[in-house]
Amino acid sequence: MAEEKRVNLKAKKFEAYIQKNNMNFFNKNEVHDEADTVVFQSNIKVEGQTIPMGIITDNTIYTIIRVQVGSQLVKDSNKAKFLEYLNTLNRSYKVFKYVAADDGSIxxxxxxxxxxxxxxxxxxxxxxxxxxxxxxxxxxxxMKEAWE
Structure with missing residues (x-):
């Protein structure tokens, strides 16, 4: 029996949406993993900075919007204070959460x-x-908290 080709229906819907709305600032990246992940990558302009973001769709019930706020922002010298600041932000907003990666990226x-x-x-x-x-x-x- 031939293996059935799975389709990421959320990615198809999002791709149709961005085409219909002339949102030509996304690059589509098919990951080819067990969840049929498709990432729509782009950038956001914030305070004169260009920061990467992606919309991650797959065959689970979750769609993730992920923004890389900065690289190596959490350091030994600021870790406790900075993570507490991020936790304060996390308690203030329902729809998103800040996450610190092992390499200090936020x-x-x-x-x-x-x-x-x-x-x-x-x-x-x-x-x-x-x-x-x-x-x-x-x-x-x-950024101010990260560099204090």
């Missing part, structure tokens, strides 16, 4: 649960707009 993650049928690309776009607005108001403060 990511802002939004987890949007949905089935293939209930996936709505417009919700992804609205939440992305909320993230951009948030970063435009908080990015300066986050």
């Amino acid at each position: 990511f802002l993650d939004c987890c949007l649960p949905s089935t293939n049928d209930s996936f709505d690309p417009e919700i992804v776009r609205v939440v992305l707009d909320v993230v951009v607005d948030h970063l435009n108001s908080e990015y300066k403060n986050i």
Whole structure:
């Protein structure tokens, strides 16, 4: 019996949405893993900086919007104070959370649960707009905390 080709239906819906809305600033990256992950990569302009972001779709119930706020921001000298600051931000916002990676990089993650049928690309776009607005108001403060 031939293996059935699986399709990431959320990626198909999001791709159709970005084409329909002339959102030509995304690059599509098919990961070819067991979850049929497709990442739509782009950048966000915040405070004169260009920071990478991706919309991660797959065959689970989760779609993730991930923004790399900065690399190697958490250091031994600022770790306790900076992580407490990020936890304060995490308690303040429902739709996204800040995460510190092992290498000290900081990511802002939004987890949007949905089935293939209930996936709505417009919700992804609205939440992305909320993230951009948030970063435009908080990015300066986050960098200040990181470099103190």
